[in-house]
Amino acid sequence: MWRVWAALLLELLEYNGSIKMHDGKQGQKDAYELVLDAIDTGLYLPGERLVESELAERFGVSRTPIREALQRLETQSLLRREGRSLIVASLDHNQLAELYAVRAELEGLAAQLAAQHAGAEEIRVLREMVENDRNLLDQPEALARANRRFHRQLHLASHNRYLVQQLDLVHRSMALLVATSLSAEGRSSKAVDEHDAIVTAIEARDGGAAGRALRTHISMAFETRLKLNSTQE
Numbered sequence: 001m002w003r004v005w006a007a008l009l010l011e012l013l014e015y016n017g018s019i020k021m022h023d024g025k026q027g028q029k030d031a032y033e034l035v036l037d038a039i040d041t042g043l044y045l046p047g048e049r050l051v052e053s054e055l056a057e058r059f060g061v062s063r064t065p066i067r068e069a070l071q072r073l074e075t076q077s078l079l080r081r082e083g084r085s086l087i088v089a090s091l092d093h094n095q096l097a098e099l100y101a102v103r104a105e106l107e108g109l110a111a112q113l114a115a116q117h118a119g120a121e122e123i124r125v126l127r128e129m130v131e132n133d134r135n136l137l138d139q140p141e142a143l144a145r146a147n148r149r150f151h152r153q154l155h156l157a158s159h160n161r162y163l164v165q166q167l168d169l170v171h172r173s174m175a176l177l178v179a180t181s182l183s184a185e186g187r188s189s190k191a192v193d194e195h196d197a198i199v200t201a202i203e204a205r206d207g208g209a210a211g212r213a214l215r216t217h218i219s220m221a222f223e224t225r226l227k228l229n230s231t232q233e
């Protein structure tokens, strides 16, 4: 618990007084984002060692920003030290439960606020995403990427920057989960149906229903994750 919260607190302190606007535009990625993305997309898996010189070569950046990125990721508990090496951290059972609990509440709030504040265009984008996802049901990796975009879009639709920041932190820790829960048998179509229910509630401007639909979605994802883990161990 303390590790997740310590990371949250640290980030809050870091951001104190310097709230960034989230306009959805992606600029040039810095070394930190490159390494984080690589962990998020499973290029580097939990337990794997990260070597400064290899990362610098892979991403075509010099070693100093890579070193700084690794230090930052270590502070945020995404990497852990083992002797002189930095290893991609893994989440234990308790951390997983803690992470999903925070995610369910924060995202539930985001869905509730989105129902109240999202513009008509934003809601149409969410609806379009759900419909497009129905074509990806047999492609878990593509669906996982689409899922991240859907959730990100939903966060932004809340129109609450502090909440968006907190959700960014939660999703950063989600990068440590090895396989997508969407790869589980039968999960992908259920997940898209759950997204559909969330968007339907937002379209109806029903904040309570949107929050509940979102929390149900996260709870189902967590259940799937637990089953997936128990078959792998």
Ligand SMILES: [Zn+2]
Pocket: 147, 150, 151, 191, 195, 217
């Ligand atoms: Zn989802």
